[in-house]
Amino acid sequence: MIYEDYYIFTPGPVKMSEEILKIGAQQTPYFRNSAFSDVTYACENGMLEMVNAPQGSKAIFLAASGTAGMESAVMNLLSKDDNALVVNGGGFGARFVDICATHAIPHTDFKVSNTNLADIETLAPSENYSALVVNAHETSIGHLYDLDAMGAYAKKNDLLYIVDAISMLVTDPLDMQQSNIDVVIASSQKGLALPPGLTMVILAPSAIAKIKDIDSLYFNYKNYLTNGERGQSPYTPAVTIMLQLEARLAQIKQRGGVAQSIANAKEIAQYFRANIKSLPVKEYTPFMPNAMTTLTPTDGRSAMDVVNALEENYKVMVCPNGGPEREIVFRISHMGEMTKAYTDVLIDAMHDYYGVARN
Numbered sequence: 001m002i003y004e005d006y007y008i009f010t011p012g013p014v015k016m017s018e019e020i021l022k023i024g025a026q027q028t029p030y031f032r033n034s035a036f037s038d039v040t041y042a043c044e045n046g047m048l049e050m051v052n053a054p055q056g057s058k059a060i061f062l063a064a065s066g067t068a069g070m071e072s073a074v075m076n077l078l079s080k081d082d083n084a085l086v087v088n089g090g091g092f093g094a095r096f097v098d099i100c101a102t103h104a105i106p107h108t109d110f111k112v113s114n115t116n117l118a119d120i121e122t123l124a125p126s127e128n129y130s131a132l133v134v135n136a137h138e139t140s141i142g143h144l145y146d147l148d149a150m151g152a153y154a155k156k157n158d159l160l161y162i163v164d165a166i167s168m169l170v171t172d173p174l175d176m177q178q179s180n181i182d183v184v185i186a187s188s189q190k191g192l193a194l195p196p197g198l199t200m201v202i203l204a205p206s207a208i209a210k211i212k213d214i215d216s217l218y219f220n221y222k223n224y225l226t227n228g229e230r231g232q233s234p235y236t237p238a239v240t241i242m243l244q245l246e247a248r249l250a251q252i253k254q255r256g257g258v259a260q261s262i263a264n265a266k267e268i269a270q271y272f273r274a275n276i277k278s279l280p281v282k283e284y285t286p287f288m289p290n291a292m293t294t295l296t297p298t299d300g301r302s303a304m305d306v307v308n309a310l311e312e313n314y315k316v317m318v319c320p321n322g323g324p325e326r327e328i329v330f331r332i333s334h335m336g337e338m339t340k341a342y343t344d345v346l347i348d349a350m351h352d353y354y355g356v357a358r359n
């Protein structure tokens with residue numbers, strides 16, 4: 001099925017701008033030359049600037065989906081000698097737990113609910129940890145954690161602080177220096193509003209110092225860092241998506257910087273939430289990001305029925321929960337090329353579906 005004429009409110013892939021789409025329609029260029037090295041440098045500098053990375057930070061670009069960013073970070077930065085505290089508040093936290101288990105990294109599956117971990121100091125198990133691993137926005141349920149509080153905890157306990165920021169960059173604030181973050185994992189298809197297939201790992205000098213010699217060819221960070229010095233990568237990069245990233249970073253700048261993009265996302269999210277108040281749905285968590293709204297039907301309907309009806313009757317794509325909350329919650333993304341007028345299509349469709357007049 002081609003979704004061209006659908007209204008897109010899924011949390012990845014998200015609605016892309018015309019400017020970015022046009023780049024995707026062009027011939028992919030050859031890349032082992034200085035012209036492409038300049039693209040890589042522009043992408044690296046733009047990403048480092050966006051997250052306010054400390055002096056001496058580096059970005060690694062992998063032609064892979066975001067999970068490869070997560071897994072490669074664990075593989076390169078943690079070992080049997082570590083003990084990782086892994087925040088697990090849903091499907092993506094569980095994925096980090098699986099990754100640690102797969103690579104035999106000692107870890108605690110720190111199951112959390114109904115908290116943004118502003119009080120991590122009191123909630124965290126009192127073991128001796130060496131790393132704190134978290135998905136800043138647990139996208140499976142639309143829950144945003146307190147990066148500053150976790151960073152203060154990580155600093156106090158001397159933990160390597162690894163943050164998967166995939167589904168909150170560009171829509172919600174992240175500041176590596178302010179929050180003492182050592183590693184940020186990003187991916188192309190969420191707030192960056194590019195096609196899937198490019199993941200980025202931003203390493204502060206504190207993380208670069210911890211890179212190990214590992215048993216992996218493709219995911220070997222040392223090799224990426226060496227090649228990165230000349231603006232290249234060891235294997236074929238996601239050339240077209242890198243070109244789109246370069247343009248997207250310039251676009252964000254030209255539109256007033258990342259702070260402006262965050263303000264826009266916040267405005268759209270608040271607009272949506274304010275305009276569905278009379279419908280039989282409630283917000284699933286008090287800790288929602290600007291990136292997404294997660295709703296629970298309050299009239300006994302299955303969330304899947306709402307998702308299916310919006311798609312079939314209104315050509316509006318929202319997203320169910322991929323796990324056990326499938327019947328209980330559905331998710332609406334505010335990431336990407338969003339306007340109030342575009343969001344009105346969804347608001348109107350929901351009112352029509354519920355037979356409630358919009359006021």
Ligand SMILES: *Cc1c(COP(=O)(O)O)cnc(C)c1O
Nearest residue numbers: 065066067092135137139166167
């Ligand atoms: C989307 C997402 C990922 C990446 O998933 P992929 O399907 O591998 O791209 C990782 N973490 C979070 C929090 C996400 O939302």
